[in-house]
Structure formats: C-alpha cells, structure tokens
Amino acid sequence: MSRLLAWCLLLAATCAPAGAAEQEADPRLVSKAFRAAVARVLPSLVTIESYGGVAPRPPAPKAKGAPRPRRRIGTISKPGEGPTTGLILSSDGSIVTSTFNFLRQPPIITVVLQDGSRHVAKLCGRDETRGLCLLKVEGVKDLPVPALAPRGELKVGQWVVSMGVGYGGDAPALSAGILSALERFSGKAVQTDANLSPANYGGPLVDIEGRVVGICVPLAPGGGAAGQGVQWYDSGIGFAVPLSDAEPILARLRAGEVIRPGRLGIQPQPGSAPGGGVVVRDVLKGSPARKAGIEAKDVILAIGDKPVRDLLALRVLLGRHVAGDTVSVRFKRGDKEQTVPVTLEAGDEQIPQPTPLVPGHHPPAPKQP
Amino acid sequence: MRTLRFPIEQPMAALFAICMGGTGVPPVAHGQDARATQEARAPGTHDSGAFRDAMDYAQKRCARLYGGGAGREHGYATGLLVSPDGLILAAQGIYLSGESLRVVLPDGRRFEAETVRRSEKLQAVLLKIEAKTPLYFNLAEGARVEQGDWVFAISNAFNVASVEEPLSVSLGIVSVRAEMEARHRTQDVPYEGDILLVDAITSNPGAPGGAVCTLEGKLVGMIGKLFQSVNTRTRINYAVPVDMLQRFVEGKDDEEPPAPPDEAPPKGQGAYVGIRLFKLSGERAPAYVDSVAPGSPAHAAGVRKDDLVLAIGQDVVRTCREYEEAVAKLKSGQDVPFLLKRGMTIKTVFLTLAAKPEKPK
Numbered sequence: 248m249s250r251l252l253a254w255c256l257l258l259a260a261t262c263a264p265a266g267a268a269e270q271e272a273d274p275r276l277v278s279k280a281f282r283a284a285v286a287r288v289l290p291s292l293v294t295i296e297s298y299g300g301v302a303p304r305p306p307a308p309k310a311k312g313a314p315r316p317r318r319r320i321g322t323i324s325k326p327g328e329g330p331t332t333g334l335i336l337s338s339d340g341s342i343v344t345s346t347f348n349f350l351r352q353p354p355i356i357t358v359v360l361q362d363g364s365r366h367v368a369k370l371c372g373r374d375e376t377r378g379l380c381l382l383k384v385e386g387v388k389d390l391p392v393p394a395l396a397p398r399g400e401l402k403v404g405q406w407v408v409s410m411g412v413g414y415g416g417d418a419p420a421l422s423a424g425i426l427s428a429l430e431r432f433s434g435k436a437v438q439t440d441a442n443l444s445p446a447n448y449g450g451p452l453v454d455i456e457g458r459v460v461g462i463c464v465p466l467a468p469g470g471g472a473a474g475q476g477v478q479w480y481d482s483g484i485g486f487a488v489p490l491s492d493a494e495p496i497l498a499r500l501r502a503g504e505v506i507r508p509g510r511l512g513i514q515p516q517p518g519s520a521p522g523g524g525v526v527v528r529d530v531l532k533g534s535p536a537r538k539a540g541i542e543a544k545d546v547i548l549a550i551g552d553k554p555v556r557d558l559l560a561l562r563v564l565l566g567r568h569v570a571g572d573t574v575s576v577r578f579k580r581g582d583k584e585q586t587v588p589v590t591l592e593a594g595d596e597q598i599p600q601p602t603p604l605v606p607g608h609h610p611p612a613p614k615q616p
Numbered sequence: 617m618r619t620l621r622f623p624i625e626q627p628m629a630a631l632f633a634i635c636m637g638g639t640g641v642p643p644v645a646h647g648q649d650a651r652a653t654q655e656a657r658a659p660g661t662h663d664s665g666a667f668r669d670a671m672d673y674a675q676k677r678c679a680r681l682y683g684g685g686a687g688r689e690h691g692y693a694t695g696l697l698v699s700p701d702g703l704i705l706a707a708q709g710i711y712l713s714g715e716s717l718r719v720v721l722p723d724g725r726r727f728e729a730e731t732v733r734r735s736e737k738l739q740a741v742l743l744k745i746e747a748k749t750p751l752y753f754n755l756a757e758g759a760r761v762e763q764g765d766w767v768f769a770i771s772n773a774f775n776v777a778s779v780e781e782p783l784s785v786s787l788g789i790v791s792v793r794a795e796m797e798a799r800h801r802t803q804d805v806p807y808e809g810d811i812l813l814v815d816a817i818t819s820n821p822g823a824p825g826g827a828v829c830t831l832e833g834k835l836v837g838m839i840g841k842l843f844q845s846v847n848t849r850t851r852i853n854y855a856v857p858v859d860m861l862q863r864f865v866e867g868k869d870d871e872e873p874p875a876p877p878d879e880a881p882p883k884g885q886g887a888y889v890g891i892r893l894f895k896l897s898g899e900r901a902p903a904y905v906d907s908v909a910p911g912s913p914a915h916a917a918g919v920r921k922d923d924l925v926l927a928i929g930q931d932v933v934r935t936c937r938e939y940e941e942a943v944a945k946l947k948s949g950q951d952v953p954f955l956l957k958r959g960m961t962i963k964t965v966f967l968t969l970a971a972k973p974e975k976p977k
Contacts, residue, residue, distance in 0.1 A: 329847020416794030
C-alpha cells in the first residue's frame with residue numbers, strides 16, 4: 248500500500264463525522280472527563296491534620312501465656328499519621344469525613360481549605376454504623392459546596408473517581424473505577440472497584456459529571472470495631488456512603504449525636520423455624536426485647552412490614568435501623584401472633600455470621616443449644 | 617483487567633466527543649507495510665482494542681529476572697531493556713544478592729547479568745548482559761502524563777507468567793505525581809525525589825522493574841521496589857518516573873556519598889528559640905508552650921503561654937518530640953515561620969533566631 252494512500256485514508260478517518268452511540272469513546276476523552284469531574288469537586292476538598300492522640304490498643308490477652316495480640320487494624324499495623332481527607336458540606340463550615348481518620352482520638356484537629364487557609368475544627372457527631380463523622384469550622388462563610396449525585400440515578404457500571412490527600416503532595420491522588428453494587432450493608436453503602444484506602448477515606452467518590460456519589464469509608468460485614476474493612480484497601484472492593492439521601496443522619500451528626508448500631512437483645516436459634524421466621528432461644532436481661540415482652544421460644548416473623556424468613560434476613564432488616572429507633576416486631580407465641588414496638592438500644596446483636604465457604608471444606612455443624 | 621470497549625452512553629463523555637470535533641476513532645492501519653513502519657516506533661492505537669499494539673510493544677521490551685530469594689523476599693523480578701547492547705534497568709531487591717542473576721529475554725534467550733551501577737536515591741540498578749537487544753525502551757522518548765491518563769503496568773507479578781507466556785498486565789490511571797516518604801518494613805527508605813502513583817496494582821512480588829506505559833506504548837516509569845507510605849502505612853502502587861531513570865542510566869544523576877559521621881552536627885547545636893514546652897504529658901503529647909523566655913526570639917515574635925505549636929517551617933509538629941527534632945535543625949540568624957494554635961484560631965509568627973546563649977559555668 249503506498250504511503251500516500253495510507254495518509255489519505257488516515258485523514259479521511261479522522262475527518263469523518265462523529266457517529267452516534269455506536270462510536271467507541273476514545274480513552275483520552277475519558278481521562279479528560281475524569282480531570283474535569285475532579286476539578287468540579289476540588290474546591291470543596293479539605294486536608295485534615297490531627298495532633299496528639301494514641302494508636303488504639305488491642306484488648307489485653309485473656310489468659311496468661313496466651314500470645315500477645317499484635318497491634319493491628321486489619322493488616323495495617325497502626326493508623327498512619329499523615330494528612331487525611333474531608334469534604335465541605337455546608338457553606339458555613341460543616342465538613343464530612345470518615346471516623347477512620349480519628350481512630351487515634353486526637354485532641355486537636357485542623358483543616359486546610361483549598362485556598363490554603365488553616366482552621367481549627369471541632370468534632371461533632373459520628374455515625375458508627377456508616378463510619379462517617381462531621382467536623383465544624385467556625386468563622387467561615389460562603390465555602391464552596393459540591394453537587395450531590397441523586398442516589399436514584401446511580402447505575403452499576405458507571406464510572407466513578409475517588410479523591411484523597413492521604414499521600415501528601417499538592418494535588419489529591421485519584422483512582423478510577425466503576426460502581427459495582429448499589430446497596431451494601433443494609434443499604435448504607437455503594438460498592439466500587441476504585442482503589443479505596445486510608446489515602447482517601449473520608450474523601451468523595453465522584454461521578455463523571457463531577458457530582459459526589461458518596462464518601463469513601465472502610466466497612467466490613469459483621470460490624471465490629473471502628474476501622475474494620477481497612478484490610479480490603481486497594482483490593483477492588485471498596486465502599487462509599489451516599490450523601491444525597493443522608494440528610495436525616497447528617498442533621499443528627501450536626502447536633503453532635505453518636506449513632507450506634509441497634510440491637511433487640513435476643514439470642515436466636517440458628518437457621519429458621521419451619522414455615523419461616525427466627526426462633527428466639529433466649530432474651531437477654533434488661534434488653535429492649537425483654538422490655539417489650541418478647542420471650543424465649545417466640546418466633547419472630549417480621550420487622551415492620553418486611554417478613555423475616557431466616558437469620559440472614561433478620562440481620563439485614565435490623566441493619567437498616569440504629570440505636571434509638573423504634574421498630575414493630577411481629578412474632579408468634581404458640582398459635583397467637585402479636586406485634587409489639589421495640590426501641591433498639593446500642594450494642595451488637597448476637598447474630599452469628601454465616602460461615603464462609605471454603606472450597607473442599609465442609610462448613611462446621613451449627614452449635615446445638 | 618478492565619476493558620476499554622464502552623459506548624458513549626454518559627452525557628458528559630458524549631459532550632466531550634462532540635466538542636473535540638473528532639471521531640475518537642483511532643487511525644486504522646492498512647497492510648503489512650504500515651504495520652512494519654509502526655513496529656519501528658511506538659505504535660498508535662489499534663481498532664481491535666485500545667492498547668493491544670502498545671502492550672505488544674512493551675512485552676517485547678521487558679525481561680524476567682531470577683536470582684536468590686531469602687525468607688519472605690522473592691527471588692524473581694522484572695527488568696526493562698533500555699539499550700540495543702543489553703543494558704537492563706531494574707529495581708533494587710534481595711534477588712540481586714544471590715550468586716547469579718539470570719535474565720530471560722522476551723524471545724526466550726537466557727543470559728547471566730552483571731551489575732553496572734546502582735542508585736540509592738532511586739532504589740534502582742543498571743544491569744548488563746552480553747547480548748544484542750534491538751527492541752528496547754528509548755528513555756529519551758518517555759512520556760509525561762497527567763492525572764487521570766490511562767496507563768498499564770506490565771510485569772512478572774507473582775512469577776505467574778511461565779517462560780513462553782506473555783507477562784501480566786494491569787490497567788489503571790495516573791493518580792498523582794508526588795514526593796513520597798516511604799518505608800520498607802520498619803525502616804525509612806533512602807528514595808529521593810518524585811514518584812508517579814497509579815491505581816493499577818503494581819505492589820506485588822515480582823513486579824518491581826516492570827514497565828508503566830501509556831496507551832500509545834510510551835514508557836512513563838519503572839515499577840518501583842515494594843514500599844509502604846509513611847503517611848498511610850499502606851503499600852503504594854507507583855513507578856519511578858522515566859525522566860529520573862534517564863538521568864540515572866546516562867550517568868548524569870549526581871550521587872552524593874552519604875555524609876561521614878563526624879560531619880553530623882554536634883549535640884546541643886541548633887538555634888535559640890526561647891520556648892519551654894509543657895512536658896508533663898510526655899514526649900508524645902502535642903507541643904504546648906509552657907513559658908516564653910523574656911527577650912528571646914519567641915518573645916519578640918509574640919508567642920504566648922498555652923499556644924500550641926503546629927508547625928515549624930515546613931515540618932509538621934505533632935508532638936513534643938517532633939518539636940525538638942524540628943528545632944534541632946534550625947540555625948541562628950534564620951527567619952522561621954511558626955504555625956501556632958491559640959484558642960480556636962490559627963496564627964503564623966516569624967521568629968528571627970539567635971545563637972544559643974552560653975551556659976553559665
């Protein structure tokens with residue numbers, strides 16, 4: 248093929264008009280789109296600096312001679328001491344970030360805004376179920392507030408980009424990925440395969456239009472201590488808490504509340520009752536369930552208007568509520584069904600986790616009561 | 617590996633396509649002649665996949681390295697061919713310290729390698745094999761990239777690729793170019809300079825020495841030795857930028873020998889500031905000012921009791937110990953900004969440092 252002909256074809260190809268949706272997007276355009284999206288949110292990004300505080304200690308060993316537990320949070324030996332990331336939520340200085348960034352409980356917190364100004368910040372409320380907390384900075388006004396992506400518009404497979412300042416440097420580090428799932432942890436979080444880690448926990452996950460999808464946080468099944476989930480950093484499994492439907496939570500955080508997981512206070516039988524439902528093996532003393540009149544051998548059938556088929560369903564339904572919420576619990580005693588309101592209290596429900604399946608191994612038999 | 621074959625269904629991306637005026641369709645190669653000319657230089661994109669040609673190009677220019685392992689350190693790594701006469705760029709590692717270092721080229725030829733030169737600053741090493749290597753990365757043609765640009769990382773991570781098989785490839789974007797404080801296990805590392813952070817996964821055994829390239833096949837950097845960030849204590853995915861590698865290979869980076877111990881400043885030096893910290897809470901407590909000596913530089917600058925020292929110059933001061941370390945670096949005569957927290961406000965004051973007063977005998 249002659250060179251001239253090759254050049255003509257090249258020219259023709261680049262001059263041809265853009266087709267419709269069948270055209271494949273040039274990856275360079277996607278890169279430009281990432282940069283533009285990040286630039287929209289950047290004015291609202293803040294760098295958080297913490298002073299003082301101690302690395303959290305593991306619980307003391309129970310038995311003499313028991314191996315001393317290594318000081319770990321996931322596979323990070325101690326939380327880092329570098330800057331962390333937050334996002335301005337209101338023009339008068341409300342800043343959202345992740346509780347992960349304050350595991351050391353620093354007595355002094357300062358934030359640096361994009362204009363370079365540094366301010367002392369006060370920690371307001373925190374949501375332990377979502378790993379979110381709010382800071383408040385005084386004496387500021389007209390701070391830039393980012394646009395939020397409505398949760399109902401999110402789609403699995405759409406591009407998202409995380410932003411974080413945890414590595415230091417002048418510009419935030421970016422990681423791109425897709426939305427992998429829209430409802431995780433009883434609807435508290437979306438899932439992404441962008442690299443999420445202490446470098447960007449507390450920072451925004453942004454869509455291609457520059458709207459904030461959610462705040463990056465470490466989360467893991469089974470609740471547990473703060474910071475759980477960090478062992479999955481940069482793994483392709485990351486979580487972000489959407490903000491567009493979080494106003495009720497944020498209002499409570501602004502008021503300084505601490506939101507904790509709520510429990511009924513029952514010990515359930517493993518598995519499910521014949522015909523569905525969860526059999527109560529025992530009701531803990533002084534618990535919300537006891538106060539509401541639930542007794543051993545009762546079969547829990549529904550929470551609110553949602554049926555409880557088995558333990559897993561009970562855990563997912565309870566996960567939608569927090570301590571202080573009142574839920575209506577429908578249960579059967581003998582032949583009679585009743586519905587009682589139960590006000591959940593802070594604590595972890597004693598619901599065993601499903602045993603992870605390991606290829607080639609049989610799951611252990613459930614413990615007999 | 618994520619695929620890049622996606623239609624324009626997102627409105628912003630479509631808008632970009634229209635604004636750019638172009639089709640976004642990559643140039644189409646026709647015939648053997650066009651392909652042959654493309655082989656000789658970094659290829660453009662190909663219509664059967666956004667970066668197939670770039671990957672082929674890079675595969676032909678990366679080598680597998682095998683040496684001695686020790687304990688948890690692995691005896692295999694990747695290397696970059698950087699000259700037509702057998703120069704190979706690689707990352708420092710335990711695998712280099714075995715009795716022999718074997719190189720397996722992409723065409724299967726095997727050679728023993730000699731070390732030519734090391735760089736402590738880049739944690740890199742230049743090796744030589746007695747072979748002609750006409751396909752190599754020309755470091756002078758390295759690319760500069762921006763945040764958000766696609767890159768792919770190619771390496772022998774986990775030694776997954778058997779000798780006849782192509783190396784492993786991981787896709788991602790450029791996260792940021794930054795100076796990095798890093799550590800390896802419990803020690804700070806002597807790496808100096810910028811690194812290119814990426815969100816392709818490169819932090820795996822066997823990957824160091826691999827290539828990070830643009831979708832056009834241009835080299836952006838070399839996957840670096842496995843390190844943790846001091847700030848986040850997480851393993852970082854990064855490449856040593858190509859411009860820094862080029863200076864090393866050409867012998868142009870000035871390696872300063874480490875300062876001999878007797879040149880370290882004698883204890884007790886440093887400037888006079890005039891601040892006494894509140895020490896009862898211990899060395900790891902924040903650096904609160906307990907008293908300011910009258911007539912001292914701190915007094916003249918307006919530092920007061922109960923101020924909290926947040927930073928001295930560029931050094932963040934999180935604890936009393938960090939305060940002492942920062943002050944020890946200061947010299948008399950300097951004008952140094954002290955960042956203070958007073959109540960709920962933040963102030964910067966400038967101290968003109970004096971020489972330390974003589975201790976009374």
